[in-house]
Amino acid sequence: MADLVINRDRLLERHRLMASFGDTGNGGVIRPALSDEETAARSAILDLARERGFICSVDPIGNLFIRRNGEQGNQAPLRIGSHLDSQIPGGNFDGVYGVIAAFEVLETLEDRAISTSVPVEVVIWNNEEGARFSPTTMGSGVHAGALPLDQALAARDTNGKRVDEELARSLEKLGQLFRIGLGTESSGYIEAHIEQGPVLEASNTPIGVVTGIQGIIQLQVTVSGEEAHAGTTPRSRRRDALFTALDLIADLRALTTDPDDEVRFTVGRLSVLPGAPNTVPSNVVFTIDLRHPSEKILETIHAQIIEVAATFRTSCHIDAVTTLASPPVCFDADIRSLIETSATSLHLKSAAIASGATHDAKFMGPLCPTGMIFIPCRDGISHNEKEWAEFEHMVAGADVLLRAVSKWASPDIAN
Ligand SMILES: [Zn+2]
Structure with missing residues (x-):
């Protein structure tokens, strides 16, 4: 042998x-x-x-x-x-x-x-x-x-x-x-x-x-606000879908930044509508790809993401849908x-x-x-x-x- x-x-x-x-x-x-x-x-x-x-x-x-x-x-x-x-x-x-x-x-x-x-x-x-x-x-x-x-x-x-x-x-x-x-x-x-x-x-x-x-969970998050004129609308009147999405992503990034660097959190796609330089964005859709070897930890973070999205303080509407759940x-x-x-x-x-x-x-x-x-x-x-x-x-x-x-x-x- x-x-x-x-x-x-x-x-x-x-x-x-x-x-x-x-x-x-x-x-x-x-x-x-x-x-x-x-x-x-x-x-x-x-x-x-x-x-x-x-x-x-x-x-x-x-x-x-x-x-x-x-x-x-x-x-x-x-x-x-x-x-x-x-x-x-x-x-x-x-x-x-x-x-x-x-x-x-x-x-x-x-x-x-x-x-x-x-x-x-x-x-x-x-x-x-x-x-x-x-x-x-x-x-x-x-x-x-x-x-x-x-x-x-x-x-x-x-x-x-x-x-x-x-x-x-x-x-x-x-x-x-x-x-x-x-x-x-x-x-x-x-x-x-x-x-x-x-x-x-x-x-x-x-x-x-x-x-x-490792297991994978994917979500699609839609942020709905309102179109407004970029020159005439003051901050207090805006329902800016992109700024809300960016703030939300920053919070989720902080949530998923673990000391052991085991959580994989990716926002790989983000679309902004109507996509005009002089209009406040009314609609943003972005994806989340979340991975971890432990089913329990993956599920916990998944639930936290849903919770953060549901309770996020904003004048926009946020809808987070899970599109893929593949256990480890x-x-x-x-x-x-x-x-x-x-x-x-x-x-x-x-x-x-x-x-x-x-x-x-x-x-x-x-x-x-x-x-x-x-x-x-x-x-x-x-x-x-x-x-x-x-x-x-x-x-x-x-x-x-x-x-x-x-x-x-x-x-x-x-x-
Ligand atoms: Zn291969």
Whole structure:
């Protein structure tokens, strides 16, 4: 077990191969879901899988599954993987790293003839980014039954192209695939991913043991006042929707400024009407995006925001509506400790970390024991062509994944 590590040269080769699909020439890729470029990347992995005798399947929303059989053929597989689609443009690590690390684990198990009790299956989720089709994490959401299949298949991109048509076009180029149903049982799920934040890099920690995915609440706040002449209306007569909105945002900002810097509070959109330079604004609509790993704290702050909006002293009318409430997901304690002990056995420093971004693992959490491995990325930059992870960290994450999978699924391997 001590010498059980992945093939680093092959991992690097696979990473370069994937980077060639949708290469922008600026260090990044443009590889939206079901595009020709993403289809080519998927096809390349499937070719490699077939060469090794792995079993390749697809489900009705276009998630791909690459299986290496276990000793007991009918058992639910341990699944590992991520996504190959990118932002427009995106980097060469988000998603694709988790796929090549998972595939490398499968190949290493095969090279070493390590048998596993349950099948080990690489999953390539469809449309994780949501950059082309809405919503994000579409493939895993449909797999988990959180998003209706019909609704997902009818989603259109900005050119009016539908998911079902584009999926059919893509599948034609992927060769023979077994068809499997949605929500097929998993015995576990582990996803490797770049952190997409600055924490691991800043603390010089190669492995993040992800504790869970923070919850999100979104609100839309409408402030209604009255239009008035900018030159003739004294302050006491004004019902200025923008000044009220700005004062309210300042109060909410103070409310959400916590000493530990764990609360994420964002006002990302603000519209002002009528939008004339010489008219007092009568209507302002702004959004709030609120995130926290603890459901209890998230709910408390959510209630406080509603309360502050409802009791705010103003001559305008304020209406705050909650538009999205997605609770946090807490990952399985056994998988977390499996990842941690795997890192320790490889003499790699690890630290517990909450995920700020959402991932396909969020939908797997309620279905089976689930966990994630993070590796650092430079300056925390992601969704950007400048996205970068050190090769040593990519190897470290894949080695930890291999060891965690082996300990979980191979009866012969104890430590
Ligand atoms: Zn991702």
